[in-house]
Amino acid sequence: MKLATKLLAGLVAFAMLAGATSDNKLNDRQRALHVLNRLAFGPRPGDVDAVMKDGVGTWIEQQLHPEAIPDRTVEARIASLPTMTMSNAQIVKTYYEPVLMARKNANAEAKDGEVDKKEARREYMRDVPFDKRPQNVMNDLLTERIVRAAESDRQLNEVMVDFWMNHFNVFAGKGIDRFLLTSYERDVIRPHIWGRFEDLLMATAKSPAMLFYLDNARSVAAPENRPMLAQRFGRRAMEMNPQLKNRQGGLNENYAREIMELHTLGVDGGYTQKDVTELARVLTGWTITNERDGGQGAAFIFRPMLHDSGSKTVLGIRFPAGGGIAEGERMIHVLAHHPSTAQHIALQLCQRLVADDPPPALVDRVAAKFLATDGDLRETLRTVISSPEFWDPKSYRAKVKSPFEYAISAVRAVNAQVTDATPIARALQQIGEPLYGAQPPTGYSDKADVWINTGALMNRLNFALSLASNKLPGVHGDVVALIPAKEAADASHSVEALAQALTGGNLTQETRATIKSRIVERKAPTEDPWDNTQLPTVAGLILGSPEFQRQ
Numbered sequence: 001m002k003l004a005t006k007l008l009a010g011l012v013a014f015a016m017l018a019g020a021t022s023d024n025k026l027n028d029r030q031r032a033l034h035v036l037n038r039l040a041f042g043p044r045p046g047d048v049d050a051v052m053k054d055g056v057g058t059w060i061e062q063q064l065h066p067e068a069i070p071d072r073t074v075e076a077r078i079a080s081l082p083t084m085t086m087s088n089a090q091i092v093k094t095y096y097e098p099v100l101m102a103r104k105n106a107n108a109e110a111k112d113g114e115v116d117k118k119e120a121r122r123e124y125m126r127d128v129p130f131d132k133r134p135q136n137v138m139n140d141l142l143t144e145r146i147v148r149a150a151e152s153d154r155q156l157n158e159v160m161v162d163f164w165m166n167h168f169n170v171f172a173g174k175g176i177d178r179f180l181l182t183s184y185e186r187d188v189i190r191p192h193i194w195g196r197f198e199d200l201l202m203a204t205a206k207s208p209a210m211l212f213y214l215d216n217a218r219s220v221a222a223p224e225n226r227p228m229l230a231q232r233f234g235r236r237a238m239e240m241n242p243q244l245k246n247r248q249g250g251l252n253e254n255y256a257r258e259i260m261e262l263h264t265l266g267v268d269g270g271y272t273q274k275d276v277t278e279l280a281r282v283l284t285g286w287t288i289t290n291e292r293d294g295g296q297g298a299a300f301i302f303r304p305m306l307h308d309s310g311s312k313t314v315l316g317i318r319f320p321a322g323g324g325i326a327e328g329e330r331m332i333h334v335l336a337h338h339p340s341t342a343q344h345i346a347l348q349l350c351q352r353l354v355a356d357d358p359p360p361a362l363v364d365r366v367a368a369k370f371l372a373t374d375g376d377l378r379e380t381l382r383t384v385i386s387s388p389e390f391w392d393p394k395s396y397r398a399k400v401k402s403p404f405e406y407a408i409s410a411v412r413a414v415n416a417q418v419t420d421a422t423p424i425a426r427a428l429q430q431i432g433e434p435l436y437g438a439q440p441p442t443g444y445s446d447k448a449d450v451w452i453n454t455g456a457l458m459n460r461l462n463f464a465l466s467l468a469s470n471k472l473p474g475v476h477g478d479v480v481a482l483i484p485a486k487e488a489a490d491a492s493h494s495v496e497a498l499a500q501a502l503t504g505g506n507l508t509q510e511t512r513a514t515i516k517s518r519i520v521e522r523k524a525p526t527e528d529p530w531d532n533t534q535l536p537t538v539a540g541l542i543l544g545s546p547e548f549q550r551q
Contacts, residue, residue, distance in 0.1 A: 024393070025391070025393065026391060026393055026396055028052055028056075029048060029052060029504065030396060030504075031056045031391070032047075032048045032051040032052045032056055032059075033048055033504045034391070034395075034396055035051065035056055035059065035060060036048065036051060036155075037397070037409070037551035038353050038390075038399075038551060039060065039063060039155065039156045039159060039353070039385065040063075040155030040156065040159065041149050041150070041155060041158065041159065041405060041408040041409050041412055042405075042408070042409030042410075042412045042413055042551070043412065043413070044412045044413070044415050045413075045415050045482060045501065048504065060156075060385060063154070063155060063156035063157070064156065064378060064381070064382060066154035066156065066157035066194070067194075069153050069154050070153070071152055071153050071154055073151075074147060074148060074151050074152045074153075077147055077151075078144050078147065078148070081140040081143060081144060082131070082136070082140065083095075083136060083137050083140040083141070083182055084140055084141075084144055084182065084186070086182070087183065087298070088179075088180055088182075088183045088208060088295070088297075088298040088299065089294070089295040089298040089299070091137055091179050091180075091182060091183070092176070092179055092180075092295055092296055092297060092298050093295070094132055095132060095133070095134045095136065095137050095179055096134065096176060096179045096296065096297075097296075098128045098132060098134070099134050100296070102128075134178070134179070137178060137179055137182060138172060138178055138181075138436070139422070140182070141181060141182050141185070141436070142421055142422075142425045142435055142436075143421040143422075145161075145185075145435055146408070146418060146421040146424050146425065146435075147418055147421060148161075149162070149404075149408045150408050150411045150412055150416075150418050151417075151418065157193070157194075160193045160194075160381070161185070161189060161190060161193065162404065163348075163349070163352050164189050164193050164200070165185060165189055165443075166438070166443035166444055166446075167262075167263070167348060167443065168189065168200075168204045168210065168263060169438050169440075169441055169442070169443035170184055170209045170210055170213045170436070171213060171436070171437070171438060171439045171440075172436035172437060173437065173439065174212070174213055174439075175212065176212055176296070176297045177209050177212055177213050178436075179297075180207075180208050180209035180212065180297060180298075181209055181436055183208075183209070184207055184208075184209035184210070187203075188203045188204055188207045188209070188210075189203075189204075191203075193377060194377060194378045195376075195377060195378075196336075196374055196375045196376060196377070197336050197341075197345065197370070197375035197377055198332065198333060198336035198337065198374075198375055200377070201259075201263065201264065201332055201335065201336050202329070202332050202336075204263070205259065205283075205286070205328070205332055206286070206300040207300065208288040208289075208297050208298065208299060208300055210255070211255070211286060211287060211288050211300065212288060212297060213441075214254045214255035214258055214441060215252045215254045215255065216252065216254070216255035216256075216283055216286055216287070217286075217287045217288045217297075218252060218287070219250075219251055219252035219253075219254075219255070219280060219283065219284055219286075219287075220250065220251070220284055220285070220306040221251065221281065221284045221285075221306065221307060221308030221309070221310075222250070222251065222308070225281075225308040225309055225310040226305060226306065226307070226308070226309065251277070251280050251281065251284065251308075252280065253276050253277060253280040255280070255283065256276050256277075256279040256280035256282075256283055257276045257280075258441045259279070259335065260275070260276065260279065260335065262441055262442060263335075264335040264336065264338065264340070264341040264344065265335065265338060265340040265341055265344060266340055266341075266343065266344035266347070268340075269338070269340035269341070269343075269344065270315075270340055271315060275314050275315055278312045278313055278314045279314045279331060281308040281310070281312050282308075282312055282314060282319065282327045282328050282331055283328050283331075284306055284307050284308045285302050285303045285304060285305075285306040285307030285308075285324075285325070286300070286302060286325070286328055287300075287301060287302075287303055287306065288300060288301060289301050302324070302325040304324055307324060307325075309321055309322055309323065309324075312327070314331055314334075315334065315338075317330075317331070317334060336375055337371070337374075337375065339367070339371065341370075342367035342368070342370040342371045342375075343363065343364075343367045345367075345370060345380070346363045346364075346366035346367035346370060346380070347363050348446075349366060349380065349381065349384050350362055350363050350366060350384060350389075351446050351447070352446050353384050353385070353390065354384065354387070354389055354390050354395055355389075355394075355395055355398055355399065356399065356446070356447045356448055358389065359389050361389075362384075362387055362389040365383060365387065366380060366383050366384055366387075369383040397506065397547075397550040397551060398550070399448065399550065399551050400448035400451055400452060400549060400550055400551075401451075401549050401550065401551050402433055402444060402446070402451060403428055403431040403432050403433035403451065403456075403460075404428060404433050404435070405551065406431070406460060406549055407424055407427055407428055407431065407463060408424075409548075409551070410463070410464055410467055410543045410548070411424065411467065411475065411477075413501075413502050413543065413548075414467060414468060414477035414478075414479055414482065414502075414539065414543075415477055415478070415481075415482070416467065416475050416476055416477030417475075417476050417477070418474065418475050419474045419475075419476070420473060420474020420475070421474070422473075422474065423466075423472040423473055423474060423475055424472070424475060427459075427463045427466075427472075430459045430462075430463070431456055431459040431460050431463060432451065432456055432459075457544075460544055460549065461540075461541075461544035464540045464541075464543035464544040464548075465536075465537065465540035465541070465544065466540075467540070467543065468536040468537070468539040468540035468543060469536040469537070469540065470536070479498070479535050479536050479539040480532065480535055482497075482498065482501040482502070482539070483497035483498055483501055483535075484497070488532040488535060489532065491516065491519055491534075492516065494532070494535060494538060495507075495512060495515055495516060495519075495538055495542075496512075498535070498538055498539050498542055499512070499542055502539065502542045502543060502548060503542065503545070503547050503548050506547045507542065507545060507547050508546075508547065511545045511546065511547060514541075515538060515541045515542065515545075518537070518541060519534055519537070519538065
């Protein structure tokens with residue numbers, strides 16, 4: 001605990017001083033490290049030299065076009081995961097329907113008073129074949145995300161997937177969404193992150209995962225604004241029939257609020273509560289399929305009978321009575337091209353890639369590029385990366401890694417092969433960022449103050465020591481291979497060599513002294529204070545150091 005506290009103090013101090021360098025510009029090695037830490041999940045052994053050899057500009061241009069980067073080994077690994085090639089309908093039928101059946105049977109038994117409902121459900125689930133168990137869906141998805149981030153050569157693509165999955169957050173713990181997230185990431189997010197923002201926004205708006213998560217799937221118009229339902233069943237029948245009455249439901253504003261506050265305009269984007277309510281009315285009828293449609297929650301569907309057909313006004317745009325799905329599609333277009341959206345997206349990108357509090361002038365330029373290119377996400381991103389602010393020495397190692405960035409960068413730093421991603425997924429829960437586990441629609445924060453605390457640092461340090469010592473089953477690296485044998489023969493030289501290999505030589509004298517004192521403490525007074533069996537401990541301490549936790 002003393003060691004963790006000491007390192008935490010170093011991290012807090014480092015956070016306050018980060019970027020405060022007097023150098024006018026980064027040297028070539030620093031530039032290579034900078035892009036590998038910001039535009040990738042950290043360097044693997046040899047990556048810095050490779051980027052310097054080819055040129056930082058060449059590497060960036062290649063990463064901006066991931067479709068041209070071969071990634072056959074990773075793609076083959078992902079294709080071997082059974083659910084990765086399954087559609088929503090197939091996943092729901094194979095993995096979700098057994099859950100529904102178990103729930104139905106358990107409820108029936110519990111109703112008869114024979115057994116406890118939870119125990120009955122567990123009993124039914126035990127009879128489900130192993131390859132049809134619902135947890136397989138999330139296990140495959142976690143493996144896919146971790147393996148791509150750790151091993152793919154399309155590193156900027158994976159950084160942007162992480163960014164946009166967080167921007168358009170969906171919580172796996174809500175009902176059917178754990179069965180819909182595979183398609184959400186594969187078919188909604190990944191294909192659109194290098195295109196136009198409007199296309200990405202529309203894809204999320206029509207995604208079953210998003211519609212269920214933010215409750216738009218059950219948002220329906222008030223009865224007086226649903227003439228099609230009255231025409232079909234008759235107004236008196238609707239009033240008298242309890243089932244029809246239950247169908248009436250009510251307006252839900254969750255998605256309308258979040259699409260403006262989080263996905264597009266931002267908190268101060270110029271909309272009112274009245275706009276939220278009116279947009280919610282516009283989006284009534286945007287829902288998901290049910291059993292009668294051939295797939296519970298498997299696809300988007302617009303139901304005119306549930307749509308509010310009255311007149312509406314959103315952000316000053318008037319929709320006359322009698323409209324349908326085109327109203328929502330027009331509002332998606334309007335929101336995607338709104339100047340406030342440009343500012344909001346620019347700010348989010350600059351916070352992720354430049355600084356927690358990016359210069360307003362940079363945000364303005366990025367927003368202008370967003371508007372000038374019709375929301376072209378590749379060109380908007382290029383503007384961030386090519387900016388003087390991105391390359392300013394004050395931005396170098398000026399951000400604290402999120403838990404996901406930290407864990408994956410550590411795996412890459414020791415060149416570990418991931419044959420089982422479960423220990424990494426479990427570690428991410430412990431250090432505060434379970435994948436697909438952000439319950440609020442805000443997703444996870446991109447600011448340092450959220451991640452810096454004693455408990456989090458201790459968990460990071462424990463993860464680092466386990467990783468470096470090969471104590472994570474299915475995650476194997478070789479820290480001894482990271483440095484020359486002659487360096488490994490001496491305590492001081494080994495610390496310096498591993499510091500160079502893992503951080504680019506960026507350890508402070510205080511951190512070096514802390515690590516060296518730890519080596520001496522572990523040995524009895526009569527023993528030789530050093531042998532290379534301590535290399536994993538040294539590597540783990542460096543991976544847990546304040547310097548490694550910055551990017």
